[in-house]
Amino acid sequence: MSEAIAFYVLSGLVLASAWSVVRNENLFHAGLSLILCFVGVAGIYVNLDAPFLGAMQVLIYAGAIAVLLLFGFMLTHDLMNAKQERNQHAAGIFAAVLMALVLIGTIAGAQWYGSSGQPVKFGVESLARRYMQQDLVSFEVVALLLLASLMGAVVIARKEEGSRD
Amino acid sequence: MPEWVQFSAGKHFQDLIAHLSGRSVPEILVMPIMLAVILGFICGSSLILIWAERKVAARIQNRVGPMMTGPRKLAEFSMWTGGLLQTAADAIKLLVKELIIPSKTDPVPFIAAPVLIVTVCVTAFVVIPFGPALSVSDLNIGVVHVVSISSLTVLSIVMAGWSSNSKYSLLGGLRSAAQMLSYEIPLIFALLGPILLAGGLSMQKMVLAQREYGCWFFLPSLLGFLIYYVASIAEVNRPPFDIPEAESELVAGYVSEYSGMMFAMFFLAEFANMFLVCSVAATVFLGGWLVPFMAVPEQMTPGYIALGTLVFFAKTSFLVFIMMWIRWTFPRVRPDHLMNLGWKYLFPLSLLNLLICAGVAVLKDVYKLNGWGVSLASLGALVFVLLLLQVVRVPRPTAFLEKV
Numbered sequence: 001m002s003e004a005i006a007f008y009v010l011s012g013l014v015l016a017s018a019w020s021v022v023r024n025e026n027l028f029h030a031g032l033s034l035i036l037c038f039v040g041v042a043g044i045y046v047n048l049d050a051p052f053l054g055a056m057q058v059l060i061y062a063g064a065i066a067v068l069l070l071f072g073f074m075l076t077h078d079l080m081n082a083k084q085e086r087n088q089h090a091a092g093i094f095a096a097v098l099m100a101l102v103l104i105g106t107i108a109g110a111q112w113y114g115s116s117g118q119p120v121k122f123g124v125e126s127l128a129r130r131y132m133q134q135d136l137v138s139f140e141v142v143a144l145l146l147l148a149s150l151m152g153a154v155v156i157a158r159k160e161e162g163s164r165d
Numbered sequence: 166m167p168e169w170v171q172f173s174a175g176k177h178f179q180d181l182i183a184h185l186s187g188r189s190v191p192e193i194l195v196m197p198i199m200l201a202v203i204l205g206f207i208c209g210s211s212l213i214l215i216w217a218e219r220k221v222a223a224r225i226q227n228r229v230g231p232m233m234t235g236p237r238k239l240a241e242f243s244m245w246t247g248g249l250l251q252t253a254a255d256a257i258k259l260l261v262k263e264l265i266i267p268s269k270t271d272p273v274p275f276i277a278a279p280v281l282i283v284t285v286c287v288t289a290f291v292v293i294p295f296g297p298a299l300s301v302s303d304l305n306i307g308v309v310h311v312v313s314i315s316s317l318t319v320l321s322i323v324m325a326g327w328s329s330n331s332k333y334s335l336l337g338g339l340r341s342a343a344q345m346l347s348y349e350i351p352l353i354f355a356l357l358g359p360i361l362l363a364g365g366l367s368m369q370k371m372v373l374a375q376r377e378y379g380c381w382f383f384l385p386s387l388l389g390f391l392i393y394y395v396a397s398i399a400e401v402n403r404p405p406f407d408i409p410e411a412e413s414e415l416v417a418g419y420v421s422e423y424s425g426m427m428f429a430m431f432f433l434a435e436f437a438n439m440f441l442v443c444s445v446a447a448t449v450f451l452g453g454w455l456v457p458f459m460a461v462p463e464q465m466t467p468g469y470i471a472l473g474t475l476v477f478f479a480k481t482s483f484l485v486f487i488m489m490w491i492r493w494t495f496p497r498v499r500p501d502h503l504m505n506l507g508w509k510y511l512f513p514l515s516l517l518n519l520l521i522c523a524g525v526a527v528l529k530d531v532y533k534l535n536g537w538g539v540s541l542a543s544l545g546a547l548v549f550v551l552l553l554l555q556v557v558r559v560p561r562p563t564a565f566l567e568k569v
Contacts, residue, residue, distance in 0.1 A: 002193075028327055032274060035320060051306045055313040063316025064346060070323050071342045074335060123305070124365055 006047050014040035031070045038062040052127065169465040171369045172298040175199050199301045203290045204283075207437040214436045214485065215252045220245060221489040262425035267329070270422065274328035279423065279430035282321040286437045289314045293444050294368045296454045296474030298465060307368040308360060311445055312353055315400070318438065319345040322402075322409065322419050325431070329422035337418025340500065341409035345400055347507040352396035354515035358386035358522035359449045372453035376461055378529075380536025383450040385525050385543040388518040390450040392511050397442035398488060399507070401435065405495040406503060443484035444477070451480045521546045 017040060020033035038061040045054035131139050175195040182190050190198075216231070223230030223244070231248030232240050240247030266272060292307040294300040304310050319342055326338015359382040360366060363374035375381050383390040399406040410418030420431050447453060454473030455461070462469050498506070525543045528534055534542065 028271070028274070032324065051304065052309065055306050055309045059309070059313035059316050063313060063319065064349070067319050067323060067342055067346060070320075070327070071339065071346075074323070074327055074339055074342075124360070 003047055007044065010040050010043045010047065014044070028070070028073055031066065031073055034069070035062045035066040038066060170297040170373065170461070171303050173303060174299050174301050177298070200287055203287050203301065207286060207290065207440070208433065210440055211433045211436040212252045212256060214440065216249065218489050219251070221486065222493045225490070225493040256429065259429040260426055264426060265424045267422050269330045271328035271330065274324040276427070278321045278325035278328065279427045281324070282318055282434040283430050285314055285317045285321065286434050286441065289441055292368050293441070294372060294448060294453055294477070296470050296477055297461070298470060299474060300368060303367055303369045305365070305367045308356055308366050308371070308449065311441070312356065315438070315441070316349060325423070326419040329419070331422050333416045333421045334419050337409045337415050337421070341402060341419060344402070344406065344409060344503060347504060348396045348399040351392050351507060351511035351515045352400060354512065354519060355389040355393040355396065356449060358389040358518045361519070361522045362386065362526050368448055368453070371449055372455060375452045376455055378536045378539060380540050381450065381452040381455070384536070384540035386450070386518055386522050387544060388514055388547055389522065390446070392515050392518065393446055393450065394484070396511060397446065398491065399503070401438045401442055403439065403488060404492045405498050407497060408500055408503065411497060439485060439488060440481065443488065444481045446484055447477060447480040453477055517550060
């Protein structure tokens with residue numbers, strides 16, 4: 001019962017803040033709403049007995065990525081007066097409808113497996129087994145991709161030779 | 166393994182009320198009451214810590230510090246007992262001051278920022294084991310919970326910096342975002358060593374693992390302890406890493422436009438965060454509430470709980486004192502030096518610490534080493550690697566860029 005209440009409250013929070021991300025004219029407020037949305041999603045994870053995933057969501061999305069986003073806003077010139085452009089309605093609606101169709105199609109067509117058993121209790125060992133034995137290849141592929149993007153970012157961001165300012 | 170140490174403080178509270186009045190407390194009320202207790206605790210501890218900070222600063226600078234507010238008899242006794250009520254008086258002054266919200270600010274984030282920073286702090290304290298069977302809730306993701314919740318502190322500082330609509334605040338917020346994001350990485354990597362040794366994330370398990378090893382984790386993971394300590398000073402924005410609020414150049418950084426109670430909330434959170442990082446260090450690296458040279462009893466005993474709590478507070482206070490000592494004896498670092506230290510030294514060294522801890526954990530399982538063996542092996546490995554780095558010329562990590 002209390003889990004259902006928590007789910008509806010959190011879902012309302014996530015949807016409202018996501019709406020605010022899209023519709024807010026003030027970029028900084030939109031960024032803050034995005035963080036609220038991330039935290040709401042983390043709450044849903046915790047509600048689903050996945051506390052580690054929830055903590056990681058807060059740590060990586062709300063605590064690092066979204067803050068970097070705000071960091072970028074703060075470096076942007078004259079942000080106080082910046083307003084979001086509103087001339088992309090048609091494209092936005094098209095993308096949203098397309099996304100909704102894909103999601104509804106996937107969810108309706110998927111096979112759902114339910115289980116009445118207790119959720120698996122979280123442990124570092126099960127996490128480690130998952131990453132280092134079962135899903136080792138995909139884990140390494142992701143690591144390699146991240147390394148490549150990191151090096152790419154360094155190459156793009158580094159200063160040209162002899163252009164010290 | 167004594168199971169009783171993982172009881173939560175909420176359960177003690179329920180038992181106590183049931184014992185006193187014969188009525189049971191509904192489950193849904195326990196957590197709010199416990200959070201209120203934590204809030205009261207951090208308010209009280211901050212009052213003491215601010216007084217202590219002023220006294221330590223005074224002693225280092227050959228002064229006596231605040232002496233006038235408080236019992237006169239005690240002040241005549243020594244400088245360490247004078248001015249005991251000074252911070253309480255300051256807090257009352259801040260409470261009754263007018264709350265000024267400057268007209269050009271962005272009001273919602275401006276008011277939300279101090280609320281958020283205190284909320285984050287209270288939430289992070291939930292898993293701290295103040296003694297055996299004395300954490301509010303011993304979540305099985307304990308350490309990760311503290312780290313992930315504390316990462317939201319930077320959000321509050323960014324909100325304060327931007328919404329104040331002042332150049333000083335904005336610069337302070339920017340610097341703080343860069344600094345806290347950079348130092349979070351060595352901080353988490355330093356904690357990974359003890360997590361590997363303990364094989365779990367829960368704070369009470371961490372303490373029990375140190376009992377099982379027979380040595381506190383600062384010995385097998387010495388490098389990790391030092392890195393954690395340095396990175397946590399940077400995380401709580403204290404000198405020598407206080408460039409986000411550098412008084413000489415930025416007025417007061419992100420708190421420049423705040424006054425009265427909202428300013429006090431930032432101040433409160435700063436001291437509570439200092440206590441938080443020190444209590445995490447005491448739990449993870451210094452054995453938490455483990456009393457030296459004393460076995461943990463198999464059954465719950467009030468005496469051991471009291472003694473353990475005392476030991477925990479002694480360890481934490483010692484670490485807090487070192488932080489104050491560092492604050493009043495080191496000059497502020499320059500921003501570029503700060504970034505160099507974080508990314509080029511602390512981060513690679515924390516990876517080295519992780520490697521050593523992993524090796525030591527394997528050695529312990531294979532050769533059944535005891536605590537001293539584990540510590541010696543890890544310290545030996547550390548010295549060996551550091552000597553090796555002196556002999557072998559390591560190519561600079563950015564060398565590949567020259568050919569691009």
